[in-house]
Amino acid sequence: MKKLLFIVLAAVVGGLAALGGAHFLGLNQQVKYVQVSAPPASNFANFADPSTAPPVPTTGFATAAEKALPAVVHIKASKPGGQSGLPFGIEPDQLPESFRDLFGNPGQRQRGEAPLQQGSGSGVIISDDGYIATNNHVVDGAESLEVVLNDQRTYEAEIIGTDPTTDIALIKIKAENLPTVQFADSDKLRIGEWVVAVGNPFSLTSTVTAGIVSAKGRSIDIVRRTGGDLAIESFIQTDAVVNPGNSGGALVDINGDLVGINTAISSPTGVFAGYSFAVPSAIVRKVVQDLREFGIVQRGLLGARITELNTRYAEEIGLKRDNGVYVAEVTAGSAAEEAGLQKGDVILAVDGVPTLRNSELLEQLGRRRPGDAVVLTFERDGQERNATARLKNADGKTEAIRPKPAPEKVTELGADFVELEASTAKELELAGGVIVAKIRSGILADQTRIRPGFIITRVDGRKVGSITDFERVISRAAGTVALEGVYPDDPKRTVAYGIVKQAEQ
Known part of the structure; x- marks a missing residue:
């Protein structure tokens, strides 16, 4: 009995000792949620006060997606299998700096007349009567376009116009009262802001991803392959996830308004x-x-050859300034010459908007039309000056340019023809040619598989370097007529088509 009492007493004493020790060491305190004041920013620069840091706008993503999704469409473009595996006329093993476009399922190159292959892209409805903005490389060379709306309605689309210099195209479907996306001012978009990408990657329709703007005014030298010297590259760079099939889709801000058209990825x-x-x-x-x-x-x-300044180039030409756009040459009779610009000037701004990089200057000028006046801020001999330039068109005039109508004598071919620009001809190493811009009903549609974009360089073995040449030769031809030329994506391979043309009565 005494032994049992001794054991109980020892247990009690041991317990009291343990409790006292725990209290002394602070191990028996209650767990509480306490608010800890943030340390001074000067001490911990890598931590921000939660009360001032902007929250991740999770509800905003849902709002942006709800507004944008109904206005983003899935574009299915049927293209001949003989086209290049990638748009812009680029072979996969020729891409510099690992850039890839976003046009999905382009297929492999095949020789001869190949069956049509279907590519997948995206587009954005910009007006309720059916106008849709997309990328030029999504629709370029397509023989047919099918547009699938977010609610699964399907329409055939026609191409209204394309612009290889910006990789933007406008197509239209016959529909009314469509949902649209509103344009936002991309100039006000700030680096670090949240954006949402909406499109159809890998044909996964109506896909939404989010990220931030990581840079603006970015040039990756990809549009220049089709746009030539007039190409404008001033991309918004983001880390929103996009993939093949997103091309032509919407990049929207947190309010669901359009800030850009997704075009390319670096990969x-x-x-x-x-x-x-x-x-x-x-x-x-x-x-x-x-x-x-x-x-x-x-x-x-503007009519000036420009070069982007950096420290090394500035040292080579003896300039003390190491940023800005250097005027290397001024074209005679151009807007630049009439404004008083000279070789050696450094352009700093257009209408007050800083343009310290080529991409920024080209973007600002690309928003203007012939006849528009812009105020150029530039530096000469260390002094800042201003000059007003009235911009001109490619013909050196201030009027708007209208598409050249097809000559009457070739309308039976059922196509619109435009002359190959000198800059594009030089890039493709051609002496000249006539582009098949659009095909309607007629001889070409009935008798050949010619697709838009084909550059006719010879008719029955005779060179045609202009619309005038083409009209003269084709009007005299009869019987079986050979049309020879190239496609821009493979300018080294001559393609021939044969047509049967009746003699003029």
Whole structure:
């Protein structure tokens, strides 16, 4: 009995000792949620006060998606299998700096007349009567376009106009009272802001991703392959996930308003690897307005050869300034010459908007039409000056350019023809040619598989370098007529088509 009492007493004493020790060491305190004041920012720069840090707008993503989704469409473009595996006329193994476009399922190159293959892209409804903005490389060379709305209604679409210099195109479906997306001012978009990408990657329709704007005014030298010297690259760079099939889709702000058209990604594999690029809405709006009103884009040209300054180049030419756009040459009779610009000037701004990079200057000028006046801020001999330049068109005039109508004597071919621009001809190493811009009903549609974009360089072995040449030769031809030329995506391979043409009565 005494032994049992001793054991109980020892247990009690041991317990009291343990409790006292725990109290002394602070191990028996109650757990509480306490608010801890943030330390001074000067001490911990890598921590921000939660009360001032902007929250991740999770509800805003849902709002943006709800507004944008109904206005983003799925575009199915049927293209001949003989086209290049990638748009812009690029072979996968020729891409510099691992850039890839976003046009899905382009197929492999085949020789000869191949069956049609279907590519998948996206588009954005910009007016309730059926006008849709997308990328030029989504619709370029397509023989037919099918547009599937978010509610699964399906329509055939026609191409209203394309602009390779910005990679923007305008198409239209016959429908009314459609949901639309509103344009936002991409100039006000700030680096670090949240954006939402909406499109159809890998044909997964109505897909939404989010990210932030990681850069603006970015040039990746991809549109220049089709746009030539007039190409404008001033992309919005984001880390929103986009993939093949997103091309032509919407990049919207947190309010669901359009800030850009998704166009390209930077990737070593062809799928998303961190960055995507979108054409700013300010450029998109201007291009689609031109295409709708004129059928072609109105470009206001300064008429100067420019080079982007950096420290090394500035040292080579003896300039103390190491940023800005250097005027390397001024074209005679151009807007630049009439404004008083000279070789050696450094352009700093257009209408007060800083343009310290080529992409920024080209973007600002690309928003203007021939005849528009702009105030150029530039530096000469260390002094800042201003000059007003009235921009001109490619013909050196200030009027808007209208598409050249097809000559009457070739209308039986059932196509619209335009002359190949000198800059594009030089890039493709051609002496000249006539582009099949649009095919309707007629000889070409009935007798050949010619698709829009084909450049006719010879008719029955005779060179045709202009519309005038083409009209003269084709009007005299009869019987079996050979049309030879190239497609821009494969300018080294000559393609021949044969047509049967009746003699003129």
